[in-house]
Amino acid sequence: MDPSSKEVLDKALVLWFPGPNSFTGEDCAEFHVHGGPAVISSVLSALSLIDGYKPAQAGEFTKQAFLNGKLDLTEVEGLGDLIHAETEAQRKQALRQMEGDLGIIYTEWRTRLIKVTQSDFLK
Incomplete structure (x- = not known):
C-alpha cells in the first residue's frame, strides 16, 4: 500500500524472518511481488x-x-x-560444501595441527 495515497500497489506476499534464526542472523523481511516494472517501481518507491x-x-x-x-x-x-553450477555433479558438490562438509575436514586438520605443534613444542 502506498503510504501517502493509501492505494493498493500489488497483492503481494511478505515473509518475516526474525533473527537470530534467519539466514543472516538479523531480522529480515522479503517482499514477493508480481514482477512487472510498474509494480516493482511503485513498491520500491513506497518502501x-x-x-x-x-x-x-x-x-x-x-x-x-x-x-x-x-x-x-x-x-x-x-x-x-x-x-554458478551448470551440471548435476557441480550442484551436488556445492550443496555438500554448503552443508559444511569441507569446513568439518578443515576443522579436523586444524585440531590435529595444533596438537602436533603443541606436543613438539612441549618436548
Missing part, C-alpha cells in the same frame, strides 16, 4: 519512504551471514559454487 530502509545488494545477505557467524568461508564458497 524508500520507510526510515532505515535500504534494498539489499547482490551478495549482501551472504556477507551478513558470514560476518554474523552463520556461515563459514567454505559455506560461502559453496553457495557461490551452487549459484
Whole structure:
C-alpha cells in the first residue's frame, strides 16, 4: 500500500524472518511481488519512504551471514559454487560444501595441527 495515497500497489506476499534464526542472523523481511516494472517501481518507491530502509545488494545477505557467524568461508564458497553450477555433479558438490562438509575436514586438520605443534613444542 502506498503510504501517502493509501492505494493498493500489488497483492503481494511478505515473509518475516526474525533473527537470530534467519539466514543472516538479523531480522529480515522479503517482499514477493508480481514482477512487472510498474509494480516493482511503485513498491520500491513506497518502501524508500520507510526510515532505515535500504534494498539489499547482490551478495549482501551472504556477507551478513558470514560476518554474523552463520556461515563459514567454505559455506560461502559453496553457495557461490551452487549459484554458478551448470551440471548435476557441480550442484551436488556445492550443496555438500554448503552443508559444511569441507569446513568439518578443515576443522579436523586444524585440531590435529595444533596438537602436533603443541606436543613438539612441549618436548
